[in-house]
Amino acid sequence: MESGKKRRLKRIFRDDDRTVIVPMDHGVTIGPVAGLENMQDTVNKLLLGGADAVLVNRGIAKGVDAGNAGLIVHLCGSTKHCPDPDSKVQICSVEDAVRLGADTVSVHVNVGAKQEDRMLATLGNVACKCDDYGMPLLAMMYPRGPSIKDQHAVDVVAHAARVGAELGADII
Numbered sequence: 001m002e003s004g005k006k007r008r009l010k011r012i013f014r015d016d017d018r019t020v021i022v023p024m025d026h027g028v029t030i031g032p033v034a035g036l037e038n039m040q041d042t043v044n045k046l047l048l049g050g051a052d053a054v055l056v057n058r059g060i061a062k063g064v065d066a067g068n069a070g071l072i073v074h075l076c077g078s079t080k081h082c083p084d085p086d087s088k089v090q091i092c093s094v095e096d097a098v099r100l101g102a103d104t105v106s107v108h109v110n111v112g113a114k115q116e117d118r119m120l121a122t123l124g125n126v127a128c129k130c131d132d133y134g135m136p137l138l139a140m141m142y143p144r145g146p147s148i149k150d151q152h153a154v155d156v157v158a159h160a161a162r163v164g165a166e167l168g169a170d171i172i
């Protein structure tokens with residue numbers, strides 16, 4: 001593994017090889033979230049509580065200081081008002097995340113969704129860009145959609161995780 005990616009992963013995974021990542025990207029999908037009005041104050045409290053990294057969207061990353069914790073910039077989104085909320089589109093680039101000082105980027109894929117093919121293409125393209133920049137990639141792989149009968153079935157979850165790993169994710 002190249003040194004840039006290694007360095008960045010060390011800010012996400014501490015010495016015990018475990019991590020607590022707090023996702024704070026839900027405002028795009030569901031709208032305002034109670035407790036996330038003052039993002040810096042919330043981040044400060046999370047860091048005091050032992051969080052290893054925070055995961056935010058581009059606009060929040062511009063104004064939040066994650067201190068010594070990892071900063072993960074989420075690259076995909078959709079809103080609850082979308083005709084197909086399971087269809088995630090790329091809304092930020094790896095280059096943007098690099099400029100923002102990200103330690104990792106994340107991509108959301110709904111395996112089994114109607115737009116799965118487009119989301120998989122996004123994941124693959126982002127994985128290639130991450131390799132170019134030595135940027136770790138976290139893939140949020142969710143079994144969702146009309147073809148998924150039980151999104152919690154072990155074989156279904158294993159398949160979704162395997163897809164993420166095979167397409168280049170460092171963290172699932």
